[in-house]
Amino acid sequence: DQQVKQNSPSLSVQEGRISILNCDYTNSMFDYFLWYKKYPAEGPTFLISISSIKDKNEDGRFTVFLNKSAKHLSLHIVPSQPGDSAVYFCAASANAGGTSYGKLTFGQGTILTVHP
Amino acid sequence: GAVVSQHPSRVICKSGTSVKIECRSLDFQATTMFWYRQFPKKSLMLMATSNEGSKATYEQGVEKDKFLINHASLTLSTLTVTSAHPEDSSFYICSASRDGMIQNQVQETQYFGPGTRLLVL
Numbered sequence A: 001d002q003q004v005k006q007n008s009p010s011l012s013v014q015e016g017r018i019s020i021l022n023c024d025y026t027n028s029m030f031d032y033f034l035w036y037k038k039y040p041a042e043g044p045t046f047l048i049s050i051s052s053i054k055d056k057n058e059d060g061r062f063t064v065f066l067n068k069s070a071k072h073l074s075l076h077i078v079p080s081q082p083g084d085s086a087v088y089f090c091a092a093s094a095n096a097g098g099t100s101y102g103k104l105t106f107g108q109g110t111i112l113t114v115h116p
Numbered sequence B: 001g002a003v004v005s006q007h008p009s010r011v012i013c014k015s016g017t018s019v020k021i022e023c024r025s026l027d028f029q030a031t032t033m034f035w036y037r038q039f040p041k042k043s044l045m046l047m048a049t050s051n052e053g054s055k056a057t058y059e060q061g062v063e064k065d066k067f068l069i070n071h072a073s074l075t076l077s078t079l080t081v082t083s084a085h086p087e088d089s090s091f092y093i094c095s096a097s098r099d100g101m102i103q104n105q106v107q108e109t110q111y112f113g114p115g116t117r118l119l120v121l
Helices: none
Strands: A012-015 A019-024 A032-038 A045-051 A054-061 A064-067 A072-077 A086-093 A110-115 B003-008 B010-013 B021-024 B032-038 B045-053 B065-072 B076-081 B091-102 B103-114 B116-120
Touching: A012 A019, A019 A032, A019 A045, A019 A086, A019 A110, A032 A064, A032 A110, A032 B010, A045 A054, A045 A064, A045 A072, A064 B003, A072 A086, B010 B021, B021 B032, B021 B091, B032 B065, B045 B065, B076 B091
Parallel strands: A012 A110, B010 B116
Antiparallel strands: A019 A072, A032 A045, A032 A086, A054 A064, A064 A072, A086 A110, B003 B021, B021 B076, B032 B045, B032 B091, B065 B076, B091 B103, B091 B116
16 A cells, blocks of 8 residues: 555656656655655655645755645755756655654655756 | 765675675764665665664564564664565665754754665575
8 A cells, every 4th residue: 555656757857947746645644744865876865844734845946835635745846957867755754743753654756857 | 964874785695595784874873773675666665663772663564584673783773684585686775863953943864875785596
């Protein structure tokens, strides 16, 4: 049972344009969401996160939007750069409050390619 | 940022042998480490949560006797795949958690190792 889904296996975007990566979840207990970026032969690196008490979190070029009623979140990258080309994973945690989120459930990942 | 290493990065072994994978947090102490497995074109699946000095907590469906986890120190956790078979071939990734500053707030963050590619012949 895939509780976190990224239905688009790949996304291709022109440099300077916006990249929108989507993620859906089914478990209503999830209350903390994260996006990770992964280059080949490297482990995932943390990008940005959002708590379920918010619907938007912005950090530089990266913005994550959360729609709890639709159980959907998205990552916006603007402007996209060739160096953003990587696999992006969304992840979710069912940890209530605090600064620790513990166990993560990952989506399948979306390969983003940003063309110069 | 925090650095987590894994060794070996790639291993090929014969069916029936055991393989040990090490996960080290190089510049911080991690009371909790996680072991994930990733199948091709699939998501990272949490296998177990490892706490220093105590027994690991395994996820449903993960065989404890097959995947032995030891977290002997605050900087080292090991995963041993015992009596490996071809179906154990996979990409294994560990992560170590620590508190960090995320957007000016203290937030626990998981730092991932580069992963270990296991191929069982």
